[in-house]
Amino acid sequence: NDSGEVEEEEVEKLQEQDEEENVQEEGVHQSRFLPESFGPNEDLKELGDSLLFLVNILIDIAQNVVLDTFFPVPEQSFVVGSTYEGWGLPVGETVFRFLVSLKPRRGHIFYLELGTTRELPIQNSRIRVELKCTCGQEQDLKMLCFLHTSADELRNQQPSLLDTLCSGSYLDVEKTARWFGAVFKNAWKCVPLSAACRLNAVHFKRSCRFQLTPMIQRTFLIDVMFGVQQGNTDIFLSSQESEAAYTSSTTWPQTCxxxxxxxxxxxxxxxxxxxxxxxxxxxxxxxxxxxxxxxxxxxxxxxxxxxxxxxxxxxxxxxxxxxxxxxxxxxxxxxxxxxxxxxxxxxxxxxxxxxxxxxxxxxxxxxxxxxxxxxxxxxxxxxxxxxxxxxxxxxxxxxxxxxxxxxxx
CATH class of the missing domain: 1.10.1410.40 (Poly(a)-polymerase, middle domain)
Structure with a gap:
């Protein structure tokens, strides 16, 4: 009798274990599909806002770094992409994507050439850089006119954008990416947060990726592409890859x-x-x-x-x-x-x-x-x-x- 009671107790325990396992399996199965598993991630939204604040601080510092040069002026940044919008899948490391708007420095003009194809968004657009006459404004702009000053006098002035980040007369995406990565890293050294976090730069041909590792040891990736605003619209000519098999370094596709x-x-x-x-x-x-x-x-x-x-x-x-x-x-x-x-x-x-x-x-x-x-x-x-x-x-x-x-x- 005693052995029979022991067997019954063991059977009951096994049944209870099976029920618990079934409940756990159902929970795992349901968690893949039920709405509560796919709700907005407020933590990522707040983190994205914090990183946007950080990127804007770095841009403010970068503006001062390039103040006495004729490199483009990094201005407003926009956080874009699925991670911040709240629908990205948690695959690998968390990646936040930003678009940084560039403006021409004094004495320079950006002309947006929207390409030869009629299909929108245009994939083969370019940014032509031209010099602007600044005669009569030398004292206010603290520069000599690139167009009407002798080469000997211009030797004491910083080189024009045409001589630094352009290929021919066109702004070069790859040169711009390398320049921006260096400027951003120098700006990072001026941020108090740099004492507690590491910022490693990974250069791509047409963008920059910054790996931010804070004290909590969770790594975030910050992808930065660049763009020039098309008039006052929300459309930019950007450094993103085009849909073509080959993208020239002077090609800036429209991005939405x-x-x-x-x-x-x-x-x-x-x-x-x-x-x-x-x-x-x-x-x-x-x-x-x-x-x-x-x-x-x-x-x-x-x-x-x-x-x-x-x-x-x-x-x-x-x-x-x-x-x-x-x-x-x-x-x-x-x-x-x-x-x-x-x-x-x-x-x-x-x-x-x-x-x-x-x-x-x-x-x-x-x-x-x-x-x-x-x-x-x-x-x-x-x-x-x-x-x-x-x-x-x-x-x-x-x-x-x-x-x-x-x-x-």
Missing amino acids: AVAEAKFFKHIAARAGEDSFHLGCLKVCAYILVGYNFSTHELKTVLMHLLTAIPVECWSQSYFVQRMEDILHYLRCCVEEKWLDHFLIGNKAVPAEIILPWEFRVSVPPSLFQRVARDPDRHEQALYETEMLRDRNSADKWEMTDFHLSHSRA
Whole structure:
């Protein structure tokens, strides 16, 4: 009898262990798909704001470092990209991306040559640098006129931008990246924080990456690209890579990164605290891993829907419906082989986002040109949207059960 009781106790213990393991497995499984796992990361938002503050301090110092030179003036910085916006997936080290606006120094003018192609955003634009006559302003500007002063007299003056960061008459991205990296590192030495943190520079051809390692030993990566503002708009000619196989060092493609970041700020200002639009984007980015759709295509789909569906309908309680809307919109675009660029020819873009005239009046180009040109790619894209829809249909029952259980509670 005693041995029978012992066996029963052991069986009960094993059953309890199995139940606990099942609960843990369900929790792990659900955590991959449920909305609460993909909510906004306020810590990253605050960290991004802190890093933006730090970058602006470094820019202020850099302005003084280059004060007596004719190098470009680094001005306003913008934090852009998925990490700060709140939908980036936690893969590897945390990367924050910034765009730093450059202005010409006294005696110089930037002319933006927008390239020969008509398709927007323009990929082969360049920045031509010209010297400006400063005769009669020598004392105010504390410089000699580059155009009307003899070469002998100019020997005692800092070289012009044409002689430092240009290739021919055009601003060189690669030279600018090397120069900016050196200036930023020198500026870092003047910041009290440098006594507690390390800043290592990694130079890329067209941008700078700074590895910030604080005392808590968590490493952050700061990617900096540069840009020249197109008039007073939110569009910049930037140092980012173009979509071409080869990008010349004097090529500055148009970027919409600042305008897109401004759009998400516009939505956030009008959305409620329980808005889950970025959570939807994060879930989609998660389930798209391994598929051929880019995160920018996905982001474009979301931006179109955010202007079509009232902002109050993006709360967590609408999560399942919004996920279905996103995947349905994507499916329709694949079937039509066409996905409109969000910022071009779109009257739904908020007025506070300032766009060039040609952006407002042009026919929007398609982001699915590769799908339209290649029948095999189109067939694959159709197959993948079907797979995504099936996966979302299977997962939504978990979402529904989650909401029902929480509403009863």
